[in-house]
Amino acid sequence: MREYYARRAVEYDATSWDALDPVEREAVERFVAALAPGRVLDIGCGTGYLTCLLRGSVVAVDQSEEMLALARQRVPGAEFVRADVPPLPFADGAFDLAFASGVYSHLETPGERAVFLAEALRVAQELVVLDQARRSGRESELWELRRLRDGSEYRVFKRYFTADELMSELDGLAVFTSAEFVAVRTTRFEPPRG
Ligand SMILES: C[S@@+](CC[C@H](N)C(=O)[O-])C[C@H]1O[C@@H](n2cnc3c(N)ncnc32)[C@H](O)[C@@H]1O
Numbered sequence: 747m748r749e750y751y752a753r754r755a756v757e758y759d760a761t762s763w764d765a766l767d768p769v770e771r772e773a774v775e776r777f778v779a780a781l782a783p784g785r786v787l788d789i790g791c792g793t794g795y796l797t798c799l800l801r802g803s804v805v806a807v808d809q810s811e812e813m814l815a816l817a818r819q820r821v822p823g824a825e826f827v828r829a830d831v832p833p834l835p836f837a838d839g840a841f842d843l844a845f846a847s848g849v850y851s852h853l854e855t856p857g858e859r860a861v862f863l864a865e866a867l868r869v870a871q872e873l874v875v876l877d878q879a880r881r882s883g884r885e886s887e888l889w890e891l892r893r894l895r896d897g898s899e900y901r902v903f904k905r906y907f908t909a910d911e912l913m914s915e916l917d918g919l920a921v922f923t924s925a926e927f928v929a930v931r932t933t934r935f936e937p938p939r940g
Contacts, residue, residue: 747852748809750892750900751792755812757895758793762848770926774876775799777922777929784842787870789831790849794820796876800845807831832865844870851877851905863916863935875916876929880906 754761763771775796783802791797791806794817804824808814814826829835844866853859866873880886887905894900909920909928918932 747902750894750902751810752812753894753896753898754892755793755810755816758813758816759795761895763795766926770924773924774922774927778845778847778876781843781845781874785840787834787836787841787844787866788824789834789844789846789866791817791826792848793817794824796845796847797821797824800824802842805836805841807834832861834865834869836869838868839871841870842872844873845876846873847876848878850875851907852903854903859915860935860937863932864937867933867935872931872933873916873918874921874929874931875912875918876922876927877912878904878906879923879926879928880908880911881925886911 778796779799781800786800786802786804788797788800788804788806791808792813797804797806797817798821805827806817806824807827807829809830811828814828818826827835850862853862884906889901890904892900892902907928909923912928912930913920916930916932917934918930920928921931922929
């Protein structure tokens, strides 16, 4: 995963955001730009494509120095921290809002997801998870073959959600849905019993 994102950094925007239907892309951008300003943490910020739309005092983390280098250029007003999450290197309650786009869907096990949610809600009062929607014919989870422009190939674990599935999993409410995306806001995390 680390090598995949390091190698993908330069082509990331072109192969993800710029490749999207412009109507979808603009809808997501409007949604992110409308999130409440405050002390905001972007978890797994990538190249900062959405970080630049967040308002307030913005801190962004990513495990990839290659991604962060591009994000720093794009969003000079934000603070960037390299961190392999978990843990998040911040105090309890340091943020009003944690935002994670395209990150939660790559967590492979229920245990990893639980730790991610607990950690995000330790440092922030609320968490908004934005991920790709499950359309008909799309599997809910799979190991996708990703081929980069240099010809290298990686298998990447990825999940797709309906709004109901993500709401149920995060014990939250859908705050954005489109053909391609779903976002759910949550303020609660109950560790699984047993
Ligand atoms: C699909 S990209 C999404 C980037 C950005 N949020 C966006 O929506 O354009 C996932 C990003 O999460 C980062 N990432 C993945 N696992 C991580 C982890 N455990 N800790 C920190 N960052 C991570 C990757 O390096 C990558 O930049």
